[in-house]
Amino acid sequence: xxxxxxxxxxxxxxxxxARELEEMILGAILLDKRAFEIASETxxxxxxxxxxxxxxxxxMFDMYKEGSPIDMQTLAYKLKALGQLExxxxxxxxMQLTSRIVGYTNTDxxxxxxxxxxxxxxxxxxxxxxxxxxxxxxxxxFELATMVDTVSAQIQNSLFHKDYSHISDAVMELxxxxxxxxxxxxxxxxxxxxxxxxxxxTHGWQNTDLIIIAARPSIGKTxxxxxLAKNAATAFKNKEGKIKGVGFFSLEMSKVQLAQRIVSNxxxxxxxxxxTGKDINDYFFAKAMDQVxxxxxxxDDTATLNIMQLKAKARRMVTKNNVGLIIIDYLQLMSxxxxxxxxxxxxxxxxxxxxxxxxxxNIPVIALSQLSRQVEGRGKDAxxxxxxxxxxxxxxxxxxxVTFLYEANGNGRLxxxxxxxxxxxxxxxxxxxxxxxxxxxxxxxxxxxxxxSGKWSALxxxxxxxxxxxxx
Numbered sequence: 001x002x003x004x005x006x007x008x009x010x011x012x013x014x015x016x017x018a019r020e021l022e023e024m025i026l027g028a029i030l031l032d033k034r035a036f037e038i039a040s041e042t043x044x045x046x047x048x049x050x051x052x053x054x055x056x057x058x059x060m061f062d063m064y065k066e067g068s069p070i071d072m073q074t075l076a077y078k079l080k081a082l083g084q085l086e087x088x089x090x091x092x093x094x095m096q097l098t099s100r101i102v103g104y105t106n107t108d109x110x111x112x113x114x115x116x117x118x119x120x121x122x123x124x125x126x127x128x129x130x131x132x133x134x135x136x137x138x139x140x141x142f143e144l145a146t147m148v149d150t151v152s153a154q155i156q157n158s159l160f161h162k163d164y165s166h167i168s169d170a171v172m173e174l175x176x177x178x179x180x181x182x183x184x185x186x187x188x189x190x191x192x193x194x195x196x197x198x199x200x201x202t203h204g205w206q207n208t209d210l211i212i213i214a215a216r217p218s219i220g221k222t223x224x225x226x227x228l229a230k231n232a233a234t235a236f237k238n239k240e241g242k243i244k245g246v247g248f249f250s251l252e253m254s255k256v257q258l259a260q261r262i263v264s265n266x267x268x269x270x271x272x273x274x275x276t277g278k279d280i281n282d283y284f285f286a287k288a289m290d291q292v293x294x295x296x297x298x299x300d301d302t303a304t305l306n307i308m309q310l311k312a313k314a315r316r317m318v319t320k321n322n323v324g325l326i327i328i329d330y331l332q333l334m335s336x337x338x339x340x341x342x343x344x345x346x347x348x349x350x351x352x353x354x355x356x357x358x359x360x361x362n363i364p365v366i367a368l369s370q371l372s373r374q375v376e377g378r379g380k381d382a383x384x385x386x387x388x389x390x391x392x393x394x395x396x397x398x399x400x401x402v403t404f405l406y407e408a409n410g411n412g413r414l415x416x417x418x419x420x421x422x423x424x425x426x427x428x429x430x431x432x433x434x435x436x437x438x439x440x441x442x443x444x445x446x447x448x449x450x451x452x453s454g455k456w457s458a459l460x461x462x463x464x465x466x467x468x469x470x471x472x
Contacts, residue, residue: 194231244324
């Protein structure tokens with residue numbers, strides 16, 4: 001096995017490296033193919049410091065592209081066919097890689113550290129080349145200045161692997177999108193919100209968009225977000241082809257509490273009945289449970305989630321479950337990775353990270369957010385402003401859509417205060433808190449007809465009449 005890199009010294013020091021983590025990443029891939037999906041999103045072969053590990057990861061890449069399974073036997077065969085098995089230390093080295101691994105759960109964190117070490121080495125290498133050029137007597141200072149920009153770009157390329165393309169590629173994508181929209185009777189180009197007026201203004205939630213839904217506490221933003229999740233999941237389920245899903249990250253409520261709210265919404269069963277277990281009709285409860293069970297909604301209720309963990313889990317949801325919409329409840333409960341900074345800088349880092357995630361995964365990302373107390377100081381029904389976004393003006397800058405939920409004339413109101421690619425305006429809702437429902441007021445639905453007497457169910461009367469024989 002070649003080990004020369006391990007002993008090369010720069011300024012009397014061994015270059016930054018994380019050999020043990022490199023081995024753990026490769027070992028995890030050999031035990032579980034999902035680890036490769038995680039690692040390939042972050043690392044490329046040259047990110048590995050040890051030559052043998054570079055060769056192994058490169059072979060894994062080739063096998064993945066070929067659709068071949070990646071395990072110890074197939075990898076050994078691949079390396080032998082390439083004439084590199086002995087170069088990496090033989091099959092014995094491959095066996096060593098799996099000796100300390102029990103799973104792939106920490107692979108994303110390991111990849112992040114290996115990438116950081118690689119970037120450090122690139123900074124040292126490129127910086128050393130620049131310093132060496134600067135010491136030459138005949139160096140052209142203007143060329144040196146150009147080299148500084150080149151070095152900076154090369155370091156950026158270490159972070160971002162996506163290449164540029166000609167505008168004709170974008171025009172072709174646009175043409176395909178327009179042709180597809182012509183066949184859509186709904187006229188939606190994005191994820192269905194489930195609300196007619198909101199769809200009219202947004203044409204659905206658009207891929208790569210970061211959408212902020214901000215409100216003061218107790219307005220009902222979680223209930224509204226769950227309505228959006230259920231509506232999108234229902235639309236995904238009813239579409240032909242491969243079903244997409246909705247990823248819901250809840251830092252405040254447990255998954256059981258969220259399920260309780262969705263069942264109340266879907267089945268028309270009052271929340272206090274579900275909370276106490278009293279006055280519940282078993283038929284409607286079972287029917288609601290069956291309906292919710294089939295919705296492609298994936299919940300993560302980790303209470304102490306940071307932006308790096310969220311990104312890793314979101315990527316996994318998209319890869320494994322074909323998720324087409326991410327919702328986060330809520331932004332201020334997340335932690336960032338700004339060292340020594342204040343909370344505003346941390347929130348800025350999180351909001352920027354969410355926008356990058358939306359672009360990277362090519363899906364809409366909805367993040368709930370808190371509003372500052374300034375709103376309350378202006379009166380009970382005061383309209384929120386963009387300046388009221390709590391702790392960070394960067395949220396306004398990063399978001400493609402900023403909306404506010406607040407009470408107006410005894411009802412709920414959604415104000416679209418920023419829309420990078422569309423219309424602004426207000427939409428009024430009737431809040432049915434006991435059912436966790438938000439309903440557009442002027443959508444020609446007679447609300448009284450949907451509220452039959454009796455606490456155990458609030459399904460429309462005609463539905464009850466149709467099922468009366470089965471119930472009674």
